[in-house]
Amino acid sequence: MISSVGHETDTTLADFVADRRAATPTAAAELATPISKADTLAWIRERQNRAYQACLRRIQYNQERLAKLSQSVVFRQPERLYDGYLQKLDRLTTRLETFMSQDFERKQKSAEFLRQRLHGLNLSTRVKNYQDRRESLQRLLVTTTKNTINGNRVRLEKAQDALLSLDTSRIVARGYAIVNKNDKPLTTIKDITEGEQLTIQMRDGQLEVEVKNVNEKNI
Numbered sequence: 001m002i003s004s005v006g007h008e009t010d011t012t013l014a015d016f017v018a019d020r021r022a023a024t025p026t027a028a029a030e031l032a033t034p035i036s037k038a039d040t041l042a043w044i045r046e047r048q049n050r051a052y053q054a055c056l057r058r059i060q061y062n063q064e065r066l067a068k069l070s071q072s073v074v075f076r077q078p079e080r081l082y083d084g085y086l087q088k089l090d091r092l093t094t095r096l097e098t099f100m101s102q103d104f105e106r107k108q109k110s111a112e113f114l115r116q117r118l119h120g121l122n123l124s125t126r127v128k129n130y131q132d133r134r135e136s137l138q139r140l141l142v143t144t145t146k147n148t149i150n151g152n153r154v155r156l157e158k159a160q161d162a163l164l165s166l167d168t169s170r171i172v173a174r175g176y177a178i179v180n181k182n183d184k185p186l187t188t189i190k191d192i193t194e195g196e197q198l199t200i201q202m203r204d205g206q207l208e209v210e211v212k213n214v215n216e217k218n219i
Helices: 013-017 025-032 037-070 083-121 124-164 168-173
Strands: 178-181 197-202 205-210
Touching: 037 205, 083 124, 168 178
Parallel strands: none
Antiparallel strands: 178 197, 197 205
């Protein structure tokens, strides 16, 4: 309690029961509010400066993280993700071509052997029959070989398309996003807890997010 009758030379009863006595109401107001306007403005400027410094540090952190991610192997050489699959595909293709070539040569030799046997019999009718059969077998062999090669080529093309679909840049370009935790991709919410910081990689940049809630839902 502050007593401030104001401009009085006598002492009033209120002065005896008050905690503080002021000569004027203005002096009483100063006693009631010890914090000045200058102190308030200084406090506000301090908070503004602290907020600015915090924002600046956050921006610098994100810039350093972005620079680090842009220099990672995944972004500089995305083809390394499926180099092993392409090498395996090349080996299988070479083995398949070698096998088909050797198989075709064996069938050609077998047909030539039959032709020579028929020629040695000197029986025109049987020779003609064998020749017809040989030609039919040759046509069947060529057709079968072509079909086999075409079928294998189609399977190889599908395998190549499947490997290309593993390219993360192609996946993100189709509208999907990759959620990373500690630079590792996440596949289940069981590895996520509330309050964690996650990175979401999108087609044209990335987001730094904080997990607010985790709800399990099957797709």
